Amino acid sequence: MDVIETCNLVKKFGELEAVNRVSFTVKAGEVFGFLGPNGAGKTTTINMLCTLLKPTAGQATVNGFDVIKERSQVRESIGLVFQEPTLDDYLTAEQNLRFHAYAYGIPKNVLEPRLKELLDMVELWDRRKGKISTYSGGMRRRLEIARGFLHHPRVLFLDEPTLGLDPQTRHRIWDYIHDLRKRENLAIFMTTHYMDEAENCDRIAIIDYGQIVALDTPERLKNAIGGDVIAIKTEDNEKALRLLEEEYKFAPSVENGVVSFTVPHGEEFLPGFVSRFPLRLLSIGLRRPTLEDVFLKLTGHTIREQQVDPMPRIRRIMRMRGH
Amino acid sequence: MFSSFSMPLLFLIIFGAGFGRLIGQMMPGVDYIQFMYPGILAMTVLMTSVMSGLSIVWDREFGFLKEVLVSPLNRSGVLVGKAVGAGIIAIIQGAIMLALAPILSVPIGLGTVLALLPLLLILSLTLSGLGLLIGARMRSQQGFQILMQLVIFPMMFLSGIFFPVSGVAIWLEVLSKLNPVTYGIDAIRQVFLGTEVAGVTVFGHTMGILDSAIVVALVGVVLLTAAIWVFNRQE
Numbered sequence: 424m425d426v427i428e429t430c431n432l433v434k435k436f437g438e439l440e441a442v443n444r445v446s447f448t449v450k451a452g453e454v455f456g457f458l459g460p461n462g463a464g465k466t467t468t469i470n471m472l473c474t475l476l477k478p479t480a481g482q483a484t485v486n487g488f489d490v491i492k493e494r495s496q497v498r499e500s501i502g503l504v505f506q507e508p509t510l511d512d513y514l515t516a517e518q519n520l521r522f523h524a525y526a527y528g529i530p531k532n533v534l535e536p537r538l539k540e541l542l543d544m545v546e547l548w549d550r551r552k553g554k555i556s557t558y559s560g561g562m563r564r565r566l567e568i569a570r571g572f573l574h575h576p577r578v579l580f581l582d583e584p585t586l587g588l589d590p591q592t593r594h595r596i597w598d599y600i601h602d603l604r605k606r607e608n609l610a611i612f613m614t615t616h617y618m619d620e621a622e623n624c625d626r627i628a629i630i631d632y633g634q635i636v637a638l639d640t641p642e643r644l645k646n647a648i649g650g651d652v653i654a655i656k657t658e659d660n661e662k663a664l665r666l667l668e669e670e671y672k673f674a675p676s677v678e679n680g681v682v683s684f685t686v687p688h689g690e691e692f693l694p695g696f697v698s699r700f701p702l703r704l705l706s707i708g709l710r711r712p713t714l715e716d717v718f719l720k721l722t723g724h725t726i727r728e729q730q731v732d733p734m735p736r737i738r739r740i741m742r743m744r745g746h
Numbered sequence: 747m748f749s750s751f752s753m754p755l756l757f758l759i760i761f762g763a764g765f766g767r768l769i770g771q772m773m774p775g776v777d778y779i780q781f782m783y784p785g786i787l788a789m790t791v792l793m794t795s796v797m798s799g800l801s802i803v804w805d806r807e808f809g810f811l812k813e814v815l816v817s818p819l820n821r822s823g824v825l826v827g828k829a830v831g832a833g834i835i836a837i838i839q840g841a842i843m844l845a846l847a848p849i850l851s852v853p854i855g856l857g858t859v860l861a862l863l864p865l866l867l868i869l870s871l872t873l874s875g876l877g878l879l880i881g882a883r884m885r886s887q888q889g890f891q892i893l894m895q896l897v898i899f900p901m902m903f904l905s906g907i908f909f910p911v912s913g914v915a916i917w918l919e920v921l922s923k924l925n926p927v928t929y930g931i932d933a934i935r936q937v938f939l940g941t942e943v944a945g946v947t948v949f950g951h952t953m954g955i956l957d958s959a960i961v962v963a964l965v966g967v968v969l970l971t972a973a974i975w976v977f978n979r980q981e
Binding site: 495501526 | 808809810818819
């Protein structure tokens with residue numbers, strides 16, 4: 424049973440195509456992730472799926488309801504944890520949750536035990552009477568996860584769930600999410616630009632510039648790279664590149680002075696390579712491919728590059744808007 | 747609440763003292779303060795009600811609006827709720843202003859107060875509609891404040907608070923008659939001073955209290971409906 428189905432979803436802001444013919448399905452109980460740099464179209468897609476934005480073209484259904492024509496039903500059946508905080512600062516944690524219960528029509532007898540259960544889960548029961556203005560970023564995010572699930576939706580949308588949090592909190596949050604998922608057979612749609620976070624997913628769609636460039640399980644994506652990654656530093660990287668291309672018939676790439684290429688069964692290949700390579704090797708490393716490697720191979724750039732310099736993309740957007 | 751008092755009160759006191767004698771000569775039988783008081787009452791209502799739109803911009807800036815928008819809550823209901831909330835605050839402020847009436851030597855009785863409360867409520871709901879309509883799509887609080895000043899000041903000065911609507915330059919008169927606040931103030935003034943002094947004429951028909959109230963209410967319905975429609979639309 425598919426809880427989310429999209430078909431050629433498009434969203435244009437004027438001339439800018441933020442989401443360009445995106446199609447995918449999410450099954451019940453699955454953790455599905457959108458992995459990509461900032462500006463790739465992840466948040467725009469989530470906003471369309473939870474009825475905050477109207478798609479320019481294409482269709483999408485959530486829990487069987489059309490996101491344009493059956494908005495109320497979609498809203499009742501989904502939970503959302505946004506990228507930015509959306510709590511009311513002047514209220515206490517408990518009051519925020521009670522407002523949510525009111526908005527989603529949760530009956531009183533169901534609400535009271537659930538409040539305790541969820542606040543216990545995110546370890547905020549003792550702080551429930553505290554005003555949100557006194558909460559740290561991690562606490563707010565934990566509360567939002569409790570809130571997102573309060574009305575027992577079938578799908579929980581998480582937009583960059585651990586953005587800006589310290590490693591311990593990030594770990595705890597994923598513990599809660601996995602716990603919820605096991606107990607309730609909850610489907611989760613999440614977006615992230617953290618490679619390690621994407622490993623939590625059953626399936627990932629890699630998205631760049633509004634398009635899905637790959638969609639598969641993390642394991643299969645990494646295997647498709649073509650083997651293990653060997654990274655070398657030589658006295659002459661230019662020559663090394665040429666050698667690797669022409670003599671060895673590899674497709675090497677260079678980043679930060681390190682030349683990388685993939686080869687199946689790297690551990691067996693390595694000894695022979697080290698003794699026979701014509702150039703002097705300064706350093707050599709062997710690792711299993713990561714999603715970063717997958718992203719680099721598919722898009723020609725790394726996610727980290729994007730984070731460091733958003734200006735080219737911003738300039739593109741401004742030019743398209745006519746500035 | 748206090749800040750929306752100080753300005754109208756200030757106007758009343760200063761203008762009353764400054765223009766009082768002048769206007770007394772121009773319009774015999776009318777104390778200028780009594781003339782201005784209804785307008786000042788309406789000004790209090792005007793400023794509070796229009797600011798109801800600010801709560802939307804505030805929520806949007808702080809993210810809470812998203813929680814409301816994505817929930818199954820009926821958006822029209824949310825908007826009407828904000829208008830009613832503004833209405834209640836405006837009534838409370840109006841009541842306080844009314845309590846000050848005896849101090850300013852404006853004659854006031856129980857009948858006056860009872861007649862005024864529904865008028866103030868209608869005026870407040872209408873002006874909330876305006877504030878909510880503007881706030882429905884605004885992204886920043888500063889933008890909202892600026893736009894509000896640009897809207898409120900002409901509405902205030904072109905509504906008969908400080909000088910009568912008739913007998914002024916034609917363009918002023920036409921603009922004032924297009925302003926719903928004018929009719930609100932006219933109705934309030936008639937409750938205080940009787941029909942001889944007030945009574946805006948539109949196409950030769952002198953507006954009574956009921957006439958003016960209906961005009962204000964109709965404008966209010968239009969504005970609130972527009973606000974609900976804008977708020978409901980997905981981007």
